[in-house]
Amino acid sequence: MSSRKRAIVLAIGLLLLAAVPPVAALFNQPFYLDLFRRIMVFAIAAASLNLILGYGGMISFGHAAYLGVGGYAVGVLAHYGVYNGVLQWALAIGASALVALVIGAVSLRTSGVYFIMITLAFTQMLYYLGISIEEFGGDDGMRLASKSRFVGFVDLNDANAFYYLVLAILVLVLFLGHRLVNSRFGMVIRAARSNEARTRAIGFSPYPYRLAAFVIAGAVCGLAGALLVNHTDYLTPEFMNWTRSGELMFMVILGGMGSVAGPVLGAFALLLLEDLLSGWTQHWQLVLGPLLVLSVLFFRRGLAGVIFRKNE
Amino acid sequence: MNRNILEVRGLTKSFGALLASDNVELQVREGETHAIIGPNGAGKTTLIGQLAGELRPDRGEVRFAGEDITALSASERARKGLARSFQITSIYADFSALENVMLAVQAHAGHSFRFWRAAREERALRSAAQGVLEEVGLGARADTPGATLAHGEQRALEIAMALAGRPRLMLLDEPVAGMGAEETQRMIALLATLKGGKTIILVEHDMDVVFSLADRISVLVYGRIIASGTPAEIRANPEVRRAYLGEEVAA
Amino acid sequence: MNFVLVLEQTLNGLQLGVTLFLMAAGLTLVFGIMNLVNLAHGSFYMVGAYLATYFTQLTGSYLLGVVLGLAGTLAVGVAVEFVALRTLYEREHLDQVLATFGLILFFNELVAMVWGRAALYTSIPDYLSGHVDLLPGLRYPLYRLVIIAVGLAVAGLLWFVVARTRLGMLIRAGASNRAMVSALGVNIRLLYTIVFGFGAALAGLAGLMAGPIYVVQPGMGELILIEVLVVIVIGGIGSIRGALAGALIVGMVDTLGRAFLKPALATVLSPAAAQAAGPALASMLIYLLMAAVLAFKPQGLFPARL
Numbered sequence: 001m002s003s004r005k006r007a008i009v010l011a012i013g014l015l016l017l018a019a020v021p022p023v024a025a026l027f028n029q030p031f032y033l034d035l036f037r038r039i040m041v042f043a044i045a046a047a048s049l050n051l052i053l054g055y056g057g058m059i060s061f062g063h064a065a066y067l068g069v070g071g072y073a074v075g076v077l078a079h080y081g082v083y084n085g086v087l088q089w090a091l092a093i094g095a096s097a098l099v100a101l102v103i104g105a106v107s108l109r110t111s112g113v114y115f116i117m118i119t120l121a122f123t124q125m126l127y128y129l130g131i132s133i134e135e136f137g138g139d140d141g142m143r144l145a146s147k148s149r150f151v152g153f154v155d156l157n158d159a160n161a162f163y164y165l166v167l168a169i170l171v172l173v174l175f176l177g178h179r180l181v182n183s184r185f186g187m188v189i190r191a192a193r194s195n196e197a198r199t200r201a202i203g204f205s206p207y208p209y210r211l212a213a214f215v216i217a218g219a220v221c222g223l224a225g226a227l228l229v230n231h232t233d234y235l236t237p238e239f240m241n242w243t244r245s246g247e248l249m250f251m252v253i254l255g256g257m258g259s260v261a262g263p264v265l266g267a268f269a270l271l272l273l274e275d276l277l278s279g280w281t282q283h284w285q286l287v288l289g290p291l292l293v294l295s296v297l298f299f300r301r302g303l304a305g306v307i308f309r310k311n312e
Numbered sequence: 313m314n315r316n317i318l319e320v321r322g323l324t325k326s327f328g329a330l331l332a333s334d335n336v337e338l339q340v341r342e343g344e345t346h347a348i349i350g351p352n353g354a355g356k357t358t359l360i361g362q363l364a365g366e367l368r369p370d371r372g373e374v375r376f377a378g379e380d381i382t383a384l385s386a387s388e389r390a391r392k393g394l395a396r397s398f399q400i401t402s403i404y405a406d407f408s409a410l411e412n413v414m415l416a417v418q419a420h421a422g423h424s425f426r427f428w429r430a431a432r433e434e435r436a437l438r439s440a441a442q443g444v445l446e447e448v449g450l451g452a453r454a455d456t457p458g459a460t461l462a463h464g465e466q467r468a469l470e471i472a473m474a475l476a477g478r479p480r481l482m483l484l485d486e487p488v489a490g491m492g493a494e495e496t497q498r499m500i501a502l503l504a505t506l507k508g509g510k511t512i513i514l515v516e517h518d519m520d521v522v523f524s525l526a527d528r529i530s531v532l533v534y535g536r537i538i539a540s541g542t543p544a545e546i547r548a549n550p551e552v553r554r555a556y557l558g559e560e561v562a563a
Numbered sequence: 564m565n566f567v568l569v570l571e572q573t574l575n576g577l578q579l580g581v582t583l584f585l586m587a588a589g590l591t592l593v594f595g596i597m598n599l600v601n602l603a604h605g606s607f608y609m610v611g612a613y614l615a616t617y618f619t620q621l622t623g624s625y626l627l628g629v630v631l632g633l634a635g636t637l638a639v640g641v642a643v644e645f646v647a648l649r650t651l652y653e654r655e656h657l658d659q660v661l662a663t664f665g666l667i668l669f670f671n672e673l674v675a676m677v678w679g680r681a682a683l684y685t686s687i688p689d690y691l692s693g694h695v696d697l698l699p700g701l702r703y704p705l706y707r708l709v710i711i712a713v714g715l716a717v718a719g720l721l722w723f724v725v726a727r728t729r730l731g732m733l734i735r736a737g738a739s740n741r742a743m744v745s746a747l748g749v750n751i752r753l754l755y756t757i758v759f760g761f762g763a764a765l766a767g768l769a770g771l772m773a774g775p776i777y778v779v780q781p782g783m784g785e786l787i788l789i790e791v792l793v794v795i796v797i798g799g800i801g802s803i804r805g806a807l808a809g810a811l812i813v814g815m816v817d818t819l820g821r822a823f824l825k826p827a828l829a830t831v832l833s834p835a836a837a838q839a840a841g842p843a844l845a846s847m848l849i850y851l852l853m854a855a856v857l858a859f860k861p862q863g864l865f866p867a868r869l
Contacts (some may be wrong), residue, residue, distance in 0.1 A: 059657050106854045110861050113600055113656055113800060117792040118857070124789040125850035132843040184424040184431045191404060191415050198402045201364065202473060203390035203419035212425065242785070246664040253661060283676050289669030296662040297650055 010174075010261050017167055021160045033159055039271045040166045041227045046251035046263035047173050048220035052213050053249065054257035055181050057193030059116045062103070062123030063248050066096040066218045068130060068240030070225025075235035076136060078145040085148030085156075089226045096222025097215050099126075104214035108207055123242055130237030141236025148230055156230055166227055170264070173220060178260045180216070189213050190258075250292060254299075316375075317342040317481055317511050318363075323372035325358055332358040333369065334535035340481075345503075345512045347522045350532035351555070356515050357399070359532065360485050363513070364396045365389040377480065390419065395479035397470035399486040399515075405459035409450055409469055412458055413441035416476035441476065448472045448502055464495035471502065481511045488518050500524055531555070567701045572822040573815070578707045580814025581714025585769035586787065587794045587806035588721060589762025595801025596734060597652055597755050600659045603643070603666035604766055604791070605784025611636040611767025612774035612783065613674055616685045625688040632771050633764055640763025644756055652755070667785065675781040683779040710772050717765070718807055725803065734758060790817070793849050797856045799863030808864055813849050820848040 017036065024033045045067055052058045070092035077088045107118045131139040147156040156162045180186050192199045192206035199206060229235050238244070247270060255266025273291070277284035320338035324331075332355045340346045350356055361367035363374060365386035373382045381389055390396075404412050411432070417440045418424060418431060431437065445451050448468045453461060461469060467487060474482050487503065488496045496518065503525055506512065516522050522529065523543050530540040533555045539546060546552055590604045614635040619628025647666060651659045687706050694702040725731035733754055736744045745751040770784070777783070790813060798809025825841025832840070856864065 059660065061660065106857060110857060113594065114796055114857075114861070114863075116600065116656065116660055117796050118853070121789055121793050121796070121850055121853060125847050128846035129843055132846050133839070135839070179430070180427050182430040182432060183428055184418055184426040184434075186427075187411075187415060187418065187431045188424050191407075194404045194406055195402055197366070198398070198404065198473075199415075200366075200386040201390055201396055201398070201402075202416040203387050203477060204424070205385065205387040209424070242789070243664075243668075246661070249661060250664075253657075283672050285668040285672035286676065289665045289667070289672065292665030292668070293647060293662045296658050296665065 006261070013261070013264070014167070014171060018164070021163050025160075030159065033163055035271075035275065037159075037163045037166050038228075038231055039267050040170050041224055041231055042248070042251065042271060043264045043267035044166075044170050044173050044227065045221050045224035046248050046255070046267045047170075047177055047260075048217040048224065049248050050252050050255075050257065050260075050263045051177060051180065051189075051220075052210075052217045053252050054259070054262060055186065055193065056189045056210060056213050058108070058210060058214070059249075060107075060119045060214070060217075061116050061242065061245050061249065062119035062121075063217070063221055064242065064244035065103070065123040065126045065240050066100065066221035067225035067228055067244065068126060068237065069096045069099050069218075070222030071229035071235055071239050072130065072136070072225075073222070074148060074226045074229050075142070075144055078148075079136065079142070081145075083146050083149045085150040085153075088148050089223065092222045092226035093219045094222075096225070097219040100215045100218025101211070104211045104218070108210050108214065120242055120245070123240060123245055127237050127240040127242070130240060136235065139237055141234060141238070144229055144233045144235055147233070148226070162230070166231075169223070169227070174260055174264070181260070185209060185212070250295075254295060315342055316340060317377055318513070319375040320363070321373050321375070323359070323362055323369050323374065325362060325367065325369045332535050333362065333372075336372070336532075336535070336537055338530055338537060338540070340511060340513055341528075342511050343508060344527040345507050345514060345525050347514045347516055347526035347529045348532055349516060349519075349522055349529060354532045355535040356532055357485075358535075360396070360483060360515055364394070364483055390477065390479075393477070393480035394483065395474035395477055395481070396483035397474045397485060397487060399489050401463075401466045401470060403458045403466060403469050403473065406457065408455050408457055409445060409461065409465075409472075410438070410441055410454040412469055413444050413472050413476045414438065416473040417441050417444070420477040444472050444476045447475065447505075449498070464491055464498070467491060467495075467499065468502065471499075475506070479510070481513065482506070483513050483515075485515050486517060487514070488516070488521055496520065567698070568822075570698070570701055571703060572819055574703055574707065574711070575822075576815035576818035577811070578710050578714075578814070579818050580811040581711055581718070582769050582773045583787070583791055583794050583814055584807050584810035585714060585717060585765045586791045587798065587810050588718075588803055589765040590791060591795050591798070591801055591803065591806045592734075592758055593762050594795075596758055599648065599652060600656050600663070601648070602660060602663040602788065603670065604762070605786075605788030606667055606670035607636055607640055607763040607766035607784070608770035608773075608787060609670065609674060609779075609781070609784040610639050611764075611770035612685070612779045613678060613683065614767070615771035616683055616774065616779060617678075625691070629771060633767055636767025636770075637760050637764040640767075641756055641760040643763075644759040648759070649752075670784075671781045680781055685775045685779050687775050706775070710776075713768075713772065717768070721803060730757075790849065793853045795863075797853055797863055799866035802863070802865045805863055805865035813852070816852055817849050821845045824848070 017040070020036050021033055024030060045063070049060070049063045052060055073092040073095045074088045077091060082088065103119070103122045107115055107122065110118060130136070136142055150156070154161050154165055156165070181190065188199070188204050188206070188209045192204065192209065196206060225239060228239065251266035251270050252263050253266070254269050255262030255264065274284065274288065277287050281287070316339045318338070318340040320336055323333050323336040325333040336359060348356060348359070358367060362369050365381070365384055365388070369382065373380055375381065376389070376392060376394060381392065384392070404415070407415070414431065414437045417437050421437060442451065442454060445454055448471050450465060450468055450472060453465060458466065458469065467489070471484070471487060474484065488499050491499060500521055503512070507525065514522070514525060526543055528541060529543055529546045530537050531546060531552050538555060539549045539552050541549070586604065586608060590601065593599050593601055611632055615628050615632030618631035618635070619625050622628060622631070643666065647662065651662055691706050691709060693705050695705050695708060697703050725734060733744065733749060794809040794813045795806060797812060798805030798807070824845045825837050828841050829837035
């Protein structure tokens with residue numbers, strides 16, 4: 001399927017998403033507004049992971065850490081009475097970028113299994129850090145004092161407005177991501193994944209590029225964290241739970257790595273599936289677990305591969 | 313034009329008890345085509361690895377255009393003008409031939425921390441890459457994915473990627489590996505067009521290739537260079553005959 | 564800070580260390596020989612604890628409970644290897660990570676379904692509870708001493724098996740050249756199953772021993788698994804020697820850090836600052852240690868195979 005057709009399908013998908021609030025209002029089902037908004041936030045997080053995992057081949061098992069950093073940046077500022085959204089979200093992005101820089105600088109010197117384990121370990125470290133700070137509720141977390149305020153721009157307490165803001169950010173992230181992966185920078189990242197020895201032989205040292213990608217991905221995920229905490233109105237270290245990281249990875253893989261729309265599809269597939277299963281039984285993970293295993297064993301091309309008939 | 317562009321002194325590398333490079337001495341003159349031959353297990357791969365920067369020698373030094381590059385990584389050496397092709401084809405299978413070469417061009421065309429403009433649309437990169445593809449005879453196959461190219465075409469792409477950065481020295485590791493007779497002749501013709509303008513170090517098994525292209529030959533046996541000289545000198549060298557060439561030195 | 568307290572915490576660190584070693588040994592063996600990243604290793608830890616508790620209650624005998632628990636964990640390990648993991652040996656690490664992640668979800672939920680989500684009550688038999696007077700003023704729990712002893716004994720046994728027996732030779736050979744060993748007529752599949760089952764049993768042993776000390780509930784495996792990963796990274800993947808060194812180091816640093824960092828900080832900072840920073844820093848200590856080790860030795864301390 002040509003890239004033009006892909007773009008059209010994606011545009012249709014986004015239009016459908018835009019139609020959710022009025023449709024939900026029509027059928028008086030605010031639950032779906034909430035659900036889709038939540039899924040879109042995770043789609044943003046998954047899209048950020050897609051840059052380093054899908055395109056870069058870096059199996060970072062600690063990406064949920066940045067949801068936490070971003071969320072805590074907003075929550076902590078709110079706790080101390082700073083409600084200015086611009087300030088909060090700037091800190092969320094900046095702090096996440098900084099944390100990503102530090103973690104990436106150490107982790108990217110390793111590769112393979114070491115890299116996976118180290119990224120996982122660092123996330124857990126942040127998780128324990130979050131738990132141990134009693135001031136912010138320890139492992140219970142705490143309520144968000146107030147949603148981020150963007151005076152004169154948008155009121156996040158307005159469910160519809162918040163929804164469209166998230167949608168707009170998702171579209172922006174996808175668009176910027178698309179430009180990024182096709183830029184010179186993106187080509188180097190993709191080349192380093194495809195054939196590292198060859199990439200060195202032509203004159204690129206992958207490390208600085210990968211580190212930059214890691215930071216960018218962390219920053220965008222931090223933004224997703226800021227959105228998430230505003231969505232849940234609650235701040236908890238569980239944002240950074242490593243199972244969250246695993247879920248994000250599944251969204252990228254299920255959606256189809258190395259495609260812009262993939263993570264969006266993956267987020268919808270996984271979270272809708274979870275929603276569906278949890279409606280049937282409280283033991284839905286009993287079903288989800290094996291389903292995930294089977295999907296890895298048999299379904300590696302991912303949904304984007306099926307829908308867009310694209311080679312992996 | 314007659315100075316040494318590459319000088320290797322006392323290069324030594326062991327892997328545990330195995331001495332793979334034993335005090336290797338090598339001088340390659342600028343502009344010449346210098347072949348390195350030797351029986352299997354002589355340590356050619358280890359030597360290439362140390363020249364390209366993938367392996368660190370235990371002792372010794374490598375000087376490139378007078379500069380000591382022993383401590384430089386592979387990517388740093390490539391940026392200084394030392395290009396290489398791989399014995400086992402190592403291209404970007406999922407990129408097209410053009411994209412493969414564009415990447416190699418890109419590495420030498422300014423920095424790559426550019427995040428917005430599509431690399432594919434950079435006319436300078438495209439035309440330079442297309443030009444290199446024409447040089448190696450792959451002009452018509454520009455949009456073919458690397459994995460779909462025939463074996464001989466992939467080997468040509470290897471050469472193209474080494475050429476793309478306009479290198480001062482090309483390190484070619486068995487360029488005709490796995491090729492049939494006809495493809496080998498084509499590759500010889502291609503490499504012949506590169507001679508003179510570029511300095512080429514050619515590691516090869518195929519004596520046709522070696523004797524038709526090499527200006528000078530060095531013979532590597534058990535990690536040591538046992539002889540270095542013109543093809544005629546090498547053919548006549550008794551040590552070489554004993555160690556390696558044997559019956560194969562027909563006329 | 565008195566000497567007795569330090570000694571007591573050192574012993575606790577040793578006990579945590581051998582627990583970590585039992586898990587790390589299995590995980591690193593499986594990785595070194597079969598090149599398989601198995602995140603579900605923590606699930607065997609959990610299964611061991613639950614099965615031992617269950618069988619102890621069922622039979623009324625602790626010893627019997629332990630034996631059956633171990634046997635059960637071994638059986639679960641073999642079953643998992645046979646059903647789910649065989650296909651993963653050839654796949655890339657990403658697939659292995661994701662698939663075993665799915666297994667974690669499955670096992671946690673399975674255990675929750677059968678035994679509930681609340682922590683399970685476990686007890687130590689009378690003959691193992693109680694204290695031992697190691698030194699004047701130092702009374703140390705007998706049970707923890709037993710754990711230390713068992714852990715060290717297993718370490719010795721492992722060394723013996725790997726270095727001195729035919730099975731160990733096959734394991735080492737299989738690690739470096741699968742095809743060759745297979746061509747020599749050795750049943751590689753069986754070897755893998757044995758290694759995997761053994762590793763699972765070790766994890767189960769760690770679980771059933773540590774259960775009464777920490778907590779027995781769904782998800783308990785993942786909490787310790789992360790520490791085990793730190794152990795393996797520090798020690799060097801694929802190396803049992805590394806697993807032991809890493810485990811003891813991590814066990815010590817973590818325990819002593821949690822015990823003494825806050826008081827140590829209190830000598831230089833205000834009590835309030837120490838109260839806030841102490842636990843936070845202590846929880847980060849082993850990760851900082853890991854980062855420090857990696858800065859100098861990116862492959863860990865003893866990266867050589869086994």
